[in-house]
Amino acid sequence: MREPEAASSAMWELTKMRLREFYREKGIIFWVFVFPLLMAIGLGIAFRTRPAERPRIAVVAEAGGALANALLESPRLSAELKDATTARRELAHAKVDLIVELTAAQPSYIFDPALDKAPVAKMVVDSVLQQAAGRRDPLVTRDVTETHQGSRYIDFLIPGLIGMNLMGTSMWGVGYNLVLARKRRLLRRFAVTPMNRANFLLSYFFSRVLFLVLEISVLVLFGRLLFGSIVQGGLLTLIVVGFLGAASFAGISLLIGARIENTESANGWMNLVQLPMWVLSGTFFSYERFPEWLHLPIRFLPLTALNDALRAVFNDGASLVGCASQLLVLGLWGATGFLVALRTFRWQ
């Protein structure tokens, strides 16, 4: 009756189960691979780097005046001759940044000081007018231009998308999956077998590792092909950072999945944990925009640490040592989550 044959290892079988559950679920493939790509395409196009725009100005003047011509012909400006009423309306609608009135003896600049572009427009217009009026600059300067890899928005965005994606897949793939298995009473079915329970939880980590290599590769390759984003640091370094990030979130989500019995509250917890980090952790825009006193607490969020570390490797070519502090933050979150979860985990 008993056949002492060599059965396949439980660890490997459990990992295979995770992988199969993953790739046989078409919805998951969309959210993990297609969705971030669409996001990158959309945002990449919306915020693509364009040559610096020339100030748009309206010139209110008699045609043919020397000053008016200087403005209209300057390559540094996009200037048009307009009557006073049209000019005012366009200023009000921010179609022009500034109005130059040359009808009186003394030229005047009309602008809204609250608009970002007005001061620049004023400087350029003033410089053109002064030179036309005969000003000679006492100091001769020259321009040296350089374009740096990594300064574009898409270069900022792609590591952030990788970070956000790793957070999502780890949270849903581990915590939610456990709650689902508990709800479907699969956990208790496993609990009456001699299955090694540590193996069971480890299988989540192994399957995550295999998948995160794919997740990272897809976004990196895509950024390279479509936007010419190049990983400055080592690809392996990027994957190691990604793994630590995924492990950290797996630990946190294990904690969520340790006891919850129904998928609705699991849903709520997942969003409660993830939503603030989507906003705060510098995925789509830099958290430097938040007030100074918030920066330190934000840096202690796991997604911030992951995004910062991924960006350092991606854009600045940092080594693992270079982002040690972020890795430490990730490690602390992951280890705390994992240890507490192991003590509180319920099989039924």
Place this chain on the structure above:
Amino acid sequence: MEQVAISCRNLRKRYGQKAAVDGIDLTVPAGSCQGLLGPNGAGKTTTVEMLEGLSDPTEGAIELFGVAWKTGQDQRLRERIGVQLQETQLADKLHVDEVLTLFRSFYPSGRRPEELLELLDLTEHRHQQYCRLSGGQKQRVAVACALVGSPDLLFLDEPTTGLDPRARQALWGVVTDFRAKGGTVLLTTHYMEEAAALCDDIAILDHGKVIARGTPRELVDGLGDVQFLDFELATELNEAQFSAAPFVRGINRKGKRYRLTLDRSLGSLRQVLEFLEAQAAVPIGLSAHQATLDDVFMRLTGRELSAETIDASGPKADPANSGKSNNESNHA
């Protein structure tokens, strides 16, 4: 091999004030099949889950093969038991053979998945995803998973619920086969004929207590030498006069349908018919059956087992099992 597979004493499980299991003693000899029978909520599943080591008893002691849970030998015990739980959904996206290979990998030794697929008539579904299976097929996969580690002790919790009669018969064959090789079985069911067909010993549970125990034969014989008559009458029966007859032990009535408990030591079917004829009552669709475990349960609790546990997909082999009233009037 040990003499006793399961023993538990004074087993209790309380949830708050409510006692789900209220003092159960059980000794199951190795190689036998013990049945736990009772309506939903009788405490069958709670009892089984404590025996399986899934939940801790509030009170009482459990030993499997002379070993208690939580004495450092849980792993060894789990290798020796095979479990089919109620309402377990296995991994949805896995194919049937993958589910079995997965479960097989948990045990140091066991049976080949292909062999079990064959045994449970699942071979043609082996590459199908679990979530696409019918309820009965899922149930058979669950039983296959319980057998894959070659257990010495098999726990089956309502294994044939939702199976069609043919699949049910096939599963009974699997259980019989398992026992023929020396295995011990603990089976819960609310199908009386299943308990009668498979079990050496039956404990009838109600409200967390064992209210009767014995072999199927003993339990039925405990009712005495009785026979049951079912019939319909177009006219009104003079019940008072009828039940005064010495051989009538009881009358159940629901609308025009009657069930008569007949004491065969005191009268015969012929006398009943004569009695009816004397009243000018013409019985329609008359049928007689010997006492079954259903009748035992009814006698013990005053309730019909099958009426409480109607299962849409569970066909009743015995027509007398279904749709009867509970207004029993005993005249013992």
